[in-house]
Amino acid sequence: MRDEIKTWRHVFKLDPDRDILDDDLELICMSGTDAIMVGGSSGITYDNTVDLMSRVRRYELPCVLEVSDLEAVVPGFDLYMIPMVLNTQHSQWMIGRHVQAIEQYSHLIPWELLIPEGYIVLNGESTVAQLTDAITDLDADTAAAYAQAADRLLQLPVVYVEYSGTFGDMELAADIRRVTRNARIFYGGGVVDEQTARQASQICDTVIVGNIVYNDLQQALKTVSAVKA
Numbered sequence: 001m002r003d004e005i006k007t008w009r010h011v012f013k014l015d016p017d018r019d020i021l022d023d024d025l026e027l028i029c030m031s032g033t034d035a036i037m038v039g040g041s042s043g044i045t046y047d048n049t050v051d052l053m054s055r056v057r058r059y060e061l062p063c064v065l066e067v068s069d070l071e072a073v074v075p076g077f078d079l080y081m082i083p084m085v086l087n088t089q090h091s092q093w094m095i096g097r098h099v100q101a102i103e104q105y106s107h108l109i110p111w112e113l114l115i116p117e118g119y120i121v122l123n124g125e126s127t128v129a130q131l132t133d134a135i136t137d138l139d140a141d142t143a144a145a146y147a148q149a150a151d152r153l154l155q156l157p158v159v160y161v162e163y164s165g166t167f168g169d170m171e172l173a174a175d176i177r178r179v180t181r182n183a184r185i186f187y188g189g190g191v192v193d194e195q196t197a198r199q200a201s202q203i204c205d206t207v208i209v210g211n212i213v214y215n216d217l218q219q220a221l222k223t224v225s226a227v228k229a
């Protein structure tokens with residue numbers, strides 16, 4: 001299953017803290033997207049995570065949890081994505097919370113299902129940037145150096161270029177692309193239509209589409225074919 005992420009081109013990220021109608025969820029899960037990632041930066045609970053997982057489970061596509069809160073780690077997902085925020089100013093978001101989790105739960109952790117993601121957080125206005133106190137005003141060289149640290153030094157399988165809420169600098173993303181050898185590059189942030197989806201997909205391996213699902217579902221659905229074309 002871990003290798004399957006190498007085939008993902010398009011992923012919808014759904015937030016357990018936001019409502020979604022059954023009919024809309026069906027359209028999302030039947031859209032041709034490669035996977036559903038469940039995750040968000042606030043308001044995530046065990047109950048709302050179980051609820052969303054069991055609704056997505058009616059469909060055949062992979063359903064993975066991006067772990068943001070230990071209280072909301074629910075068994076039964078296909079994979080568990082583990083963010084490590086590379087450009088945070090506080091080590092707890094890079095490794096500290098992970099160590100605490102291992103201390104508490106090491107015997108319960110399905111290690112073979114974990115995928116660490118090296119996050120480079122680039123939108124200073126986003127909840128994740130504020131929560132983790134990330135240094136977001138990186139120039140392209142520094143962003144590329146973070147990517148190399150993730151890819152070559154830490155050998156993480158995923159570098160996540162995170163612009164959550166706004167469409168990012170594609171030249172900076174291209175610089176990250178150029179220096180990254182093995183990691184898969186996930187891009188998320190402000191993909192809201194065919195054009196933004198196509199632009200991001202030309203540079204990055206996997207395009208993550210979040211907010212627009214809740215704001216304009218028809219536009220969100222169009223991103224799938226744009227990425228896969």
Ligand code: 1GP
Pocket residue numbers: 013162163164165166187188189190191208209210211212
């Ligand atoms: C958020 O990268 C994802 O973690 C997607 O961002 O909500 O802006 O699409 P958007």
